[in-house]
Amino acid sequence: MKGENLLSRFAICLLIVHLIGVGDSYADTENDRNPDASSWKEPSLITLPGRSSDQVSDGHVFTGFPGANSINFIIKNNCPYTIWPGTLTSSGPAFPSTGFELAQGASRTLTAQPSWSGRIWARSQCFMDGGRFVCRSADCGSGQVACNGGGAIPPASLAEFTLNGHGNLDYYDVSLVDGFNLPVRISPRAGCPSTACPVDVNRICPQELSIRDPRGGIIGCKSACLAFHQDQYCCTGSHNTPKTCPPTNYSQFFKNQCPQAYSYAYDDTSSTFTCGSGSTNYVVTFCP
Template identity: 80%
Template sequence: MVLEKALVLSLSFMLLIVGTNSINFIIRNNCPYTIWPATLTGSGPALPSTGFELAHGASYTLAAQPSWSGRIWARSQCTMDGARFVCRSADCGSGQVACNGAGAIPPATLVEFTLNGNGNMDFFDVSLVDGFNLPVRVAPQGCGSTACPVDVNSVCPPELSVRDARGGVIGCKSACLAFNQPQYCCTGAYSTPQTCPPTNYSKFFKAQCPQAYSYAYDDRSSTFTCRSGSTDYVVTFCP
């Protein structure tokens, strides 16, 4: 009996330590409509949810372990199509509200994190490498923020535009997605920073959102850091 009590106390202490060391992602919806945020784990323990509904003005908190890396994005214009859950914008193709390990189907505005444990540096960014669907801001509590706060869809070139059934633009493709050519995708002979400079299309995205990744090698002005374990991260869609 004494041994059992000791094991319970030890387990409770371990859970307390894990809870203390976790990092919170606070997801907020400032869009004037419902969205469905989603997550994809690259490494580390998976987040508690891979997809959920978030009404206008609502927020949802996800606890991550300090070793987590992955992506957060948001889907919109989602409905049930028979037994399947589908979204016109940034769907993950799982057929459910939960993405269950599936990533965003571009175009999608991505928020990317690499958490590196207490005492090290976290890395985070907003990426338009897979195109744009919704504005977003990442605001660590106590560190510098990054964002793509404007509606890129409203000025998207026609050749990059993705439209809904009513003709409204609901996504802006990257040039890589639209044309599948190596100079836009930084592949083949263009697979290094020296051979894959910015194009007119990546410059368009950069002009709209200077802090966001506009193409694969846009590191210098687009990667942000914060001391790991020192902050929670507020991710606001339509800031």
């Protein structure tokens, strides 16, 4: 009888595991960083294999359980046009989708291991050109809808995350260090603070920082580092410390528009936010 009871309990445990959706592991895809992205932070977490899945829906799709096996990123498009979000992993298993189309008003859920670290952004004005998929704003250079390890070509507004970091905390921020292309908000679902750049910076972008489409519309606002390639703006060379790379007039322009967002490389104190690891899913909304 004891043997039968043990077998019965084992079968029940297997059924519970199946119901909560634990899946097969897969190896880290070892995505390379984008060398043009000055705000990229080196991964600090150990890469672990794990479960990941995604679904498409006009509404929210829940595909995991915070604190158990996965964290959900609900990516929403509130822009009055189609966008093409992209993802880039720096640590942990990559999302199964590194780029996809998202219609106006739609959302898509991507599921990550609690060890994930990386960034999410959105491309716009995308089209096929000679068999290659290209975007005028924040393209990743892959020639496909999927970015396949390619990062955003600046200027690009970035939602950056490090899950399960120091002190068992998730760290997240909105970064304009690589410039701006679309408004974006990060909203944890567990009552932790949100952060955003909700303003359309393109509308007031200085002429010398502006990126225009063929019709003359401004579709991106470059960082001073990207525009001028000078150490004082890039926090490189003799300006590679917080003491020698203070805010500039250009970084202050971005900070004035979006006080919660990173405006330059050492803008940590007012721009990094935390939430208890495994305690929440995250909503990333473009054009909030």
